[in-house]
Amino acid sequence: MRAYVYDTARQIDLAASGNRLDSDGVKLFSTTIAKNIADRAIQVLGGYGYVGEYVVERLWRDAKLLEIGGGTLEGHQKNITRDLKTDHEAIER
Numbered sequence: 370m371r372a373y374v375y376d377t378a379r380q381i382d383l384a385a386s387g388n389r390l391d392s393d394g395v396k397l398f399s400t401t402i403a404k405n406i407a408d409r410a411i412q413v414l415g416g417y418g419y420v421g422e423y424v425v426e427r428l429w430r431d432a433k434l435l436e437i438g439g440g441t442l443e444g445h446q447k448n449i450t451r452d453l454k455t456d457h458e459a460i461e462r
């Protein structure tokens with residue numbers, strides 16, 4: 370996940386458009402992994418992981434927000450599908 374984030378950030382040309390495939394890809398991949406990691410942290414702590422006195426329940430909610438805010442998972446999937454289709458059509462031509 371970290372390698373994908375860094376590699377995408379390194380390769381993105383801020384002066385150009387059309388970099389969406391990996392910017393959406395990295396968000397789609399990383400947000401689902403982040404939520405999975407936070408979920409496991411709650412599980413390790415059991416009931417203490419779930420209650421508000423400990424920080425991990427907030428980490429889970431923060432990770433869940435990343436699946437909604439800044440582009441939903443479904444939005445990323447739609448963008449990626451559209452961009453792959455456009456790329457494929459360009460190769461076919």
Ligand SMILES: Cc1cc2nc3c(=O)[nH]c(=O)nc-3n(C[C@H](O)[C@H](O)[C@H](O)COP(=O)(O)OP(=O)(O)OC[C@H]3O[C@@H](n4cnc5c(N)ncnc54)[C@H](O)[C@@H]3O)c2cc1C
Pocket residue numbers: 434437438439440441442443444
């Ligand atoms: C705490 C918090 C902070 C936020 N901060 C900001 C902010 O600072 N700036 C900002 O601009 N926005 C912010 N948002 C808004 C956020 O960007 C939106 O919540 C997000 O874009 C989803 O829109 P929605 O909530 O209206 O869900 P909806 O558009 O109603 O979508 C509901 C669900 O249906 C899915 N869905 C909708 N349409 C389709 C479709 N055509 N195909 C497949 N699935 C679909 C969505 O992916 C989602 O899972 C924030 C949201 C929260 C919860």
